[in-house]
Amino acid sequence: MEEFDVVVIGGGPGGYPASISCARHGMKVCLIEEKALGGVCLNQGCIPTKALVQIARKVQPFSAMGINSTSSFSWEKILDSLEKEVILRLRAGISFLLKANGVQVKPGTGIFLEPGRVEVNGQLIKTKNIILATGSKPLVPALFQGEERILTSDDIWSLKKLPERLAIIGGGVIGCELACIFSSFGVRVTIYEMCPHLLPGQDEEIVSLLEKSLQEKGIQVKTGKKIESTEEIPEEVILLAIGRTANLSDLADRGLAVENNGIKVDNQLRTNLDKVYAAGDVNGIYQYAYVATREGLVAASSITGKQETMDYHCLPVSIFTQPEIGSCGLTENQARTSNIAVKIGRFPFSSLGRAQAERKTTGLVKVVAEAGTLKISGIHIIGEAATELVALATVIVKLGLKINDVEKILFCHPTFAEAVMEAVSDTVGQSIHLPPRRHGQ
Secondary structure (H helix, E strand, O other): OEEEEEEEEOOOOOHHHHHHHHHHOOOOEEEEEOOOOOHHHHHOOHHHHHHHHHHHHHHOOEEEOOEEEOOOOOHHHHHHHHHHHHHHHHHHHHHHHHHHOOOEEEEOOEEEEEOOEEEEOOEEEEEEEEEEOOOEEEOOOHHHOOOOOEEEOOOHHHOOOOOOEEEEEOOOHHHHHHHHHHHHOOOEEEEEEOOOOOOOOOOHHHHHHHHHHHHHOOOEEEEOOOOOOHHHOOOOEEEEOOOEEEOOOOHHHHOOOEOOOOEOOOOOOEOOOOOEEEOHHHHOOOOOHHHHHHHHHHHHHHHHOOOOOOOOOOOOEEEOOOOOEEEEEOOHHHHHHOOOOEEEEEEEHHHOHHHHHHOOOOOEEEEEEEOOOOEEEEEEEEOOOHHHHHHHHHHHHHOOOEHHHHHOOOOOOOOOOHHHHHHHHHOOOOOOOOOOOOOOO
């Protein structure tokens, strides 16, 4: 029977970084992956869909500043190039890193038996520590099971040709991103969302701008719509994007405590079983790849004796719609609901030099600051480069910077980041590139 210091089940964005981190601390590590290294993030989710976002931008007709252009495309060749030029290269890179760090990779289904014992391909493995990073799968309610038209976000890569009409059930992050992608390729898209607005939990003012932009692109948005039967949906293909559920398998039967559709963990990612950890989607806390990575590293630190803890405060969100959205911290509604007196600053991209130069003027930065302390509690962005600018926003909110702290920082010109600076100044009516506020505004 082979013995290891650490066995990691799952080679996605939670599992493989944890494996490397443990190995770099001199531990003997085994990583078990039943499908492909990189998990859903690399092979069906984050990476290939963002590649599609960039391709979709290129195939859209362009007309500005004396230039008129159109593009043709082959859907089949696009998927083939994504597989060969993006996914396989990154997968090979992960494989190289694991090998270079001395991690032993075992293809197959890892089965957690009990603390200290794992099985893979019928082989028993003894280990001091176990990290469960088995990820999640698309949620498919009984209403949609057996329906031939149904696809999930994991299945879109099997589409041999694009449909003329596509229904997307769910107006969350995945649904909105895929709506923008398919619409750019000429598919007529309708989003059905049960809540009153798309992207529940995001700032309502930002979401309203997105909804307007989607409708201008020809995407139909039907909010407040609960689907009772698939017969209500006329589109030829139905893409289900209502969330994902943790890959728990029989883990609860092995004595692991389960809570909120995930393995219950503490802030060091420890489960209720000794020396067993759970990182990523399987713990049901947040289903973001970057959260999974951080959780995997925190679990590794617990094993290696560093005793780091997971901090979910100021969690940034990047949404790759057209236009993009980036957000961090409290929304205006969340602040007011919590009886926090706030000052709101806004700066439209239409007043931004860089945005005008690039003809990317659809957008807005919104800042939520506490009225008393002038501490910045939230920054919400819609527009070009929002998914990059949110990193700056996160630093500002995370460090608890106040308005005058940010005003002392020099921002290069012309950049999209200047919109953050101007919105911060606007919270106190001091944005240079906006008209002066009237008394009482």
